[in-house]
Every structure is written in structure tokens, then in C-alpha cells.
Amino acid sequence: MSSGQTLFLVGVTFCYALAAPVGAVVYFRRVRVTRPPVGTFNGRDIAVMMGFVLTLPFFYLALPGPALPAVLALVFAGGLSVGYQPILARGRVRWAAIGTLLAADLAARLLLGPVSPVFWLANSAVVGLIVVSATNLNVQGGMKLKHVAWFILLLAVYDLTFATAVPLTQELADAIQGYPFAPSAGLRIGEEYGAVIGMGDLLAYALFTTTAYKAYDRAGLRTALALVAVFGALAPTLSPTVIEMVTGDRPELIPAQVFFGPAGFAGYLLLRRRLGAERRMADILGAPQVAPVARRLDRAPAPAVPVPAEA
Template identity: 35%
Template sequence: MNAIPLVALSCCVALLMAAAGGYLVRVRMPRPPVGVYTSGDIAVLCVGVVLAPLLYLKLPGVVVSALFGLVLCLAVQFTLAPVCSGRWAWGLALVAAGATAACSGHPVAVRACTDVMLAVAVVGVANLWTQSGMRSAHAAGLAAVLSCYDLVATTLTQVTANFVTQVQGRPFAPMLVLTGGSPPVAVGLGDLLLLVLFPLVAAKAFGRTAALLAAAVGVVVTSAVSALFALGALTAGFPLLTVLGPLIVLQHVLWSRRLGGERTTARWRSGTDSPTPRPDRLQPDPALTSALSLTPPTGLAPGTWIAIADGQILGTGNSPGLARRAARQRGTDTLPIVRQL
């Protein structure tokens, strides 16, 4: 296989990562009213990704192209909306979709127009997920599930091969395609989205160094697979996520353990460098520690409640309320800590 398109594919992946990173730094997307990401949201997303190709294989190719065209048009619009006005964003998205559909029958033009729309959509979707609060743990979980699915769909079954055959050459195909042929020099939408997404999530969760490492790992994996195709060691579709997914999980685990957690979106927006400490690393309250370690005087019956403030026992009683009341009667302005003997 010609090495030039393969090198160009790795360069395109790197450029998309850089574009997405620049978008993350300079553009703040409006947060959709969906709350925060949970494990259930990631599970639903994984189910959708797994079932979508199976559904599309049951539909006519024209219908599949129309569905992907609608999705790409919407993605291009919400990606461009924060950059220009909403009307301009809609206009550009509709023009791009119309031009892509009009090029049907001209393979090179279809690939070029679809690639541009796909690149803009991936930048927007990755930023939307990142800026909406997707955590590194969520991205790692998504990568783990999709790596297993990619292995099954691409290597153990013909799902991916049949899907590529169905959409190849059509407008709005969910692949970044540089050349035709069998196999084409291309990277699938799911692979491309995770390649671009994880460096953004790593930047938010762990900082610039983690983001650069994630981007470098993605480019190296893409380049290594391209080199295997150039050398003839690979001749059919390769499940890229089976390599990339475990590396994403490994990076998440290493950075989480090294930094003690990951930054929340709020801490990232405020410019806070340190991540939110994990519960097992929170420091105990000194006042509570002092109250628990205080040795009570002799003579108090077991079961008595004592109210402690400023390192002293200020009140006692047969219930927490009576102990606090006794402390207030002594004129303390500090809210006492109550414990039972």
C-alpha cells in the first residue's frame, strides 16, 4: 500500500487533535441542560454505538446516508455556533451538507466534502462532551467497552466490513477517508472521536502534560498501524481501538494515582491546577480530631454526652441537646462538638 496516504492520515489525526485543543482553549460552548455525566450515561452511549451499525445494515444505503447527513449537519451547526452567529452557523452547515449531497457520483469530491464536515463535527462533539463535564474515568470506560466491541466487530465478525462496504463512496459516510480502494486509507468515526476526545478530557482532568501525552500516544498508535499497512503486514481492516483503548485506560489509571484524582470542570474553568482530592485523601477536621482525642475527667457516668469546644468540655447531659444547651449557658459562641462517653 502507498505510504504517502498513510502518512497523511496520521498528519490529519494530529491536526484534528490540535484543532480540538485550540477550540477547547478559545471557545466556550453552551452547556446543554442534561445535568452531569454518570456511568449510566456512558452505558447508554456504549449501547448506542454497538447497536447503530447493526441497525444501519438493515436499512437501504440512501437512508443511512440521509441519517448521517442530518447528524453531521447538526454537529457542524453547534460546533460553529459559538464561533459565529447562529444564523451563519446554520447557513454554513446547510451549504456544506448540500454541497456534499450534490457531489454524489464524484468519489473524490464526496470524500473531500464529507471529510471536512466530519472533521468539524468531531472537534465539536469532543469539545461538547469535555466541556459538559465528561470525566477521564468516563472516557476510559467508554474506550474499554469500545475496544472490546471493535475487536468483535472488526476481527471476529464481518459487521465492520459489511458496514464499510455499505457506506463507502456515499456522501456523509462516518469515516475520514483519504483514498478509495479495498481497504481504503481511512479511520472510522468512533476511532477518530476517541483519538480527539481523550487528550481534551486529559487536559481538563490532569493538565497540559497529560493532554500532550495522550495526543502523542494517539498519533503513535495511528502511525504504527499505518506503518504495518505500508509494509504489507496488514491487508484488511484493523481494530484500532483494541490498541488505543487499553492505552487510554492505562493513562487514566496512572494519572489518577499520581495526582490523587482528577479536576472537576468547575476547577478546570477556574484555573485550579490540583485535582479534587479523593475521599481517602481528605484531611480530617482538626477540631473533630481534637474532640475525639480529648480525655474526659473522671466521675462522668458511661453514656453521658459531652459538648466540646476550643479543646474544653463546656457542657454535659443525658442527650446531645442537653449537652449543647449546657455549653450555651456557659456563654460559648463556638458550635460545640458532641460525643458520647
């Protein structure tokens, strides 16, 4: 890989890796989604998420080629509709916007081809909006930073396993590349310059950053963005070049979560040790507290005691 290709890869990955979490935090600060009545987010939910992550690649590979874009289009449309209902409350307007966005992605692929920059920008816009939507549905629904920290740590083990012992990750990447609505963002300019980042990686960065902001305000946001920049963007893209310079062999694939998972978990432990317990959504929304009511009751005048009349 030439120096120009390396710079292109690093620059595009860096921009996308930061754009997704920043967009999710902006949405979190400005928009409130309806929280589903599903109780408190806990370890069982993390197990369910990991089960979903484990089975999804096999589902992708099992689908015949033409069916994959159709299934992904339906999934994306549903996710966009739920996530952006608070912004576009009118159903017809919301579905018209979603249809236009998905149609632009499909048209760019069919008319301009799989290496067109226009197609990649359109597909990346769809993926980015899905990531912002899914992040806020989970975070505003009760997901905490500790949940995300454990999730990305387990994801690092999963990615390392399926990139080395069971080489499924590269097979999946090859299977979905070039399809409309592919779950990845990136940019290609001809056959020479290309950079791709998976939707799963973007979702991990957005979940970590948004929960860190919810939990610890600006201190959490600064820590999360720094970790995403260094271990989510720079380390995964530069490490193959460094390894090639040292050993003479360039690895085909180094999953980003191998770097970000442990770093994010360590960042969570550091924030918890320095700043204590996480804030909850109730704290951010300003839920009424009991103490002020009690004080008002203390100040209430005592009831008058009737005095018997003199005979």
C-alpha cells in the first residue's frame, strides 16, 4: 500500500469513526425518544445483543445475493422510522424521506456502480443515520456505560476469534461489499483508493461515546472521543503498515474492536474510579425528587386544635 493510499484510509476512517458518535450525542442532547416499557437494562440484555451479533453473519451468508439488499432495506427502513419519529412526526412525511434516502442509495449503486464515490456517500449516509437511531433507542432506553464496556470487550474477543481461528469476518466482508444497503460506511475513488468501516464498529463507537456522555457529561465525552480517535480509527488503520515495516508481511485483517474493546473497557474503569456512579436518564431529564416535597411539608402550618368553649 502506497503512502497516499494509507493517508486516504486513515483520513476517511478517522472522519467516519468520529462523525457517528458525534451525531449520536447531538441527537441525544436535542431529541427525546419514547422509552419502551421493558424494565431496567441488565446483563441479560447484553447476552441477547451478543447472541444477535453471533447469528447475524450466518444469516447474511445464508441469504441468496439478490435477497440480501431487500432484507437490509426493510431493516433499515424500520430502524429509520422508529428513530426519527420524534423529528418527523407525520407518518407520510417520514416515510417519504426514508423512501427518498433509500432510493438514492439504490439508484447510485445501479447507475454508477459499486466503486462510485456517490454510491459510497449515499450508503454511508443511510448507515450513519441508522447508527444514530439505534444508539439513542438503546441509550435513552436505559443502556449504561458499564453495559457498553462489557459489550465491546466481548465483541473484541468475538472479532479476534472470527478473524483468526474461524475466518468468517473476511468472508462476510467480501459477501456484502458492493451491494446497496451494505452495513458499512466508507469511500472509494476508483480501484486504487478505498476505505471501509463496518456498521458494527460505528455502532460500538457511538454507543460508548453517548453512554459516556450520559454517565459523566463532558468529561465522559472527551474521554470517549479520544479513545475512539486513537483506538477506533488510528490504531486499526496504521497497525498493518507498522507490522509490515517490522516483519515484512502485511496482515489481511485486524479487527478494530481488538484495539477499541480493551481500551474502552479501561476507559470506563477510569471514569468510574474518578467520577463515581453514572448519571441516569432520570437525572438528565430532571425527574422530580422527594426531598423538596418533604421540606415543604415541614414548613406547612400545623393544624389548629379546637379549644373548648367556657361554660
